[in-house]
Amino acid sequence: KAGVTQTPRYLIKTRGQQVTLSCSPISGHRSVSWYQQTPGQGLQFLFEYFSETQRNKGNFPGRFSGRQFSNSRSEMNVSTLELGDSALYLCASSGGGGSKYNEQFFGPGTRLTVL
Amino acid sequence: AQSVAQPEDQVNVAEGNPLTVKCTYSVSGNPYLFWYVQYPNRGLQFLLKYITGDNLVKGSYGFEAEFNKSQTSFHLKKPSALVSDSALYLCAVRSEDTGRRALTFGSGTRLQVQP
Numbered sequence: 001k002a003g004v005t006q007t008p009r010y011l012i013k014t015r016g017q018q019v020t021l022s023c024s025p026i027s028g029h030r031s032v033s034w035y036q037q038t039p040g041q042g043l044q045f046l047f048e049y050f051s052e053t054q055r056n057k058g059n060f061p062g063r064f065s066g067r068q069f070s071n072s073r074s075e076m077n078v079s080t081l082e083l084g085d086s087a088l089y090l091c092a093s094s095g096g097g098g099s100k101y102n103e104q105f106f107g108p109g110t111r112l113t114v115l
Numbered sequence: 116a117q118s119v120a121q122p123e124d125q126v127n128v129a130e131g132n133p134l135t136v137k138c139t140y141s142v143s144g145n146p147y148l149f150w151y152v153q154y155p156n157r158g159l160q161f162l163l164k165y166i167t168g169d170n171l172v173k174g175s176y177g178f179e180a181e182f183n184k185s186q187t188s189f190h191l192k193k194p195s196a197l198v199s200d201s202a203l204y205l206c207a208v209r210s211e212d213t214g215r216r217a218l219t220f221g222s223g224t225r226l227q228v229q230p
Contacts, residue, residue, distance in 0.1 A: 043220040045218070045219070048217055092159075100147055106161075107158050
């Protein structure tokens with residue numbers, strides 16, 4: 001079974017631009033979560049989608065948004081990029097309806113650099 | 116609110132020696148606990164989880180973890196370290212009391228195994 005895939009792997013943008021990151025979950029997984037990883041803040045939860053609906057949201061500004069498609073693929077968008085948005089963005093998928101018992105499987109991440 | 120503490124930024128052990136990576140947590144209700152490992156430029160790999168039952172949980176690559184409810188700890192252990200175990204180890208918790216499926220991660224512990 002193929003793992004979680006994320007595209008692109010690396011991205012360089014300038015302040016003020018916007019960016020869209022893509023995530024394809026493991027086949028059959030309907031829950032997709034997004035996390036931001038930085039050296040200073042560690043891993044922080046952005047949002048979770050299940051069956052095209054946002055089920056949970058972390059404490060990030062409205063510039064961060066996401067969506068999920070009917071095939072469970074997910075995208076996240078960051079508008080008006082700031083230097084502090086430079087980070088590794090990780091996508092994770094989970095089976096069993098995203099049950100609280102289930103582990104999440106992570107993709108390799110997208111490394112975003114904002115100049 | 117739930118939280119995870121990993122008190123050691125780095126742990127150094129010699130190859131062949133036992134290793135312990137510490138994790139303590141705070142949640143309301145029963146905890147669901149997870150350990151992940153992250154190698155450079157890669158996403159997180161799931162090692163093991165505690166949901167309920169035996170306090171000693173066995174996972175991938177010879178790792179195990181001991182759940183201690185009274186001390187609110189979930190330390191990761193391995194009887195004999197390998198150089199290839201050198202990586203970032205992340206402990207995470209999820210509470211049964213909330214509707215959130217998101218994981219709350221600790222800051223991570225970098226394990227360095229010396230030959």
